[in-house]
Amino acid sequence: MTAERAEASVAKVLSDTGERPWRSSDLHGGDEYSATYEDLTHALGDFLDRLAEARPDTELIESMTESLAGWARELGPLAVRERDRVFGRRTDLASRGQTMSPTIELAEISDDSASGTVYFGSYFLGGNGAVHGGAIPLMFDEILGRLANASGRPPQRTAYLHTDYRSITPVGRTLGVRAWLCSEDGRKRILRATIHDGETLCAEAEGLFVALKPGQP
Numbered sequence: 001m002t003a004e005r006a007e008a009s010v011a012k013v014l015s016d017t018g019e020r021p022w023r024s025s026d027l028h029g030g031d032e033y034s035a036t037y038e039d040l041t042h043a044l045g046d047f048l049d050r051l052a053e054a055r056p057d058t059e060l061i062e063s064m065t066e067s068l069a070g071w072a073r074e075l076g077p078l079a080v081r082e083r084d085r086v087f088g089r090r091t092d093l094a095s096r097g098q099t100m101s102p103t104i105e106l107a108e109i110s111d112d113s114a115s116g117t118v119y120f121g122s123y124f125l126g127g128n129g130a131v132h133g134g135a136i137p138l139m140f141d142e143i144l145g146r147l148a149n150a151s152g153r154p155p156q157r158t159a160y161l162h163t164d165y166r167s168i169t170p171v172g173r174t175l176g177v178r179a180w181l182c183s184e185d186g187r188k189r190i191l192r193a194t195i196h197d198g199e200t201l202c203a204e205a206e207g208l209f210v211a212l213k214p215g216q217p
């Protein structure tokens with residue numbers, strides 16, 4: 001996704017809800033920094049997809065290894081405390097500034113539902129064209145966790161996450177994703193989500209999210 005599309009996606013969510021989509025830290029710089037960091041995470045995701053697809057020769061493997069080791073050496077001294085990090089903490093961005101799970105492009109979000117698209121690249125291949133069975137709950141935890149924590153609700157953690165695999169989830173296709181709040185009972189919230197390939201239900205999940213008590217990690 002380009003920086004312009006990332007900004008447009010965030011702006012749409014803001015205009016729909018009248019507020020920031022979910023808690024966002026301002027510790028990590030302004031809009032330009034966000035867009036630049038999102039470009040980095042997209043470039044990294046693209047690299048992982050291309051790596052997963054390619055069969056490079058020894059010379060290219062050695063060259064890439066050297067380049068990656070060089071970047072690691074450069075980043076090593078820049079390590080900061082968890083709360084000051086950027087990776088995975090840009091909750092105002094579609095990718096959340098991370099590549100651990102695929103980017104979810106939300107077209108709609110309200111207090112109790114969200115819908116949009118998700119694209120699993122080749123990096124997430126399990127086998128025979130199907131997404132890895134572990135990557136699917138990872139994506140569900142991502143969207144359900146975001147929704148559970150949206151709209152000024154107190155921070156929540158996943159207590160359980162149940163996934164049913166209804167048909168294969170294909171790699172390399174834009175899939176529909178939907179999540180909604182089913183019930184609230186004190187600190188407990190049950191949410192559900194689905195992934196569709198066109199009309200085909202690929203997988204569905206139910207998660208219990210429990211609001212943290214003060215002092216709970």
Ligand SMILES: CCCCCCCC(=O)SCCNC(=O)CCNC(=O)[C@H](O)C(C)(C)COP(=O)(O)OP(=O)(O)OC[C@H]1O[C@@H](n2cnc3c(N)ncnc32)[C@H](O)[C@@H]1OP(=O)(O)O
Pocket residue numbers: 022091141142143145146149156157158159160186187188208210211212213216
């Ligand atoms: C923007 C970010 C997007 C990404 C979001 C990612 C979210 C995550 O993945 S969080 C990481 C994964 N989750 C964890 O590490 C959680 C680990 N577990 C915990 O910390 C605790 O067990 C925790 C907080 C869930 C609940 O503990 P605690 O606060 O002591 O609550 P506890 O009293 O045991 O339970 C509260 C209620 O929930 C119920 N409950 C708790 N766990 C479960 C469970 N697994 N199944 C069913 N019910 C449960 C209890 O029965 C109780 O119900 P009731 O009030 O009716 O008696």
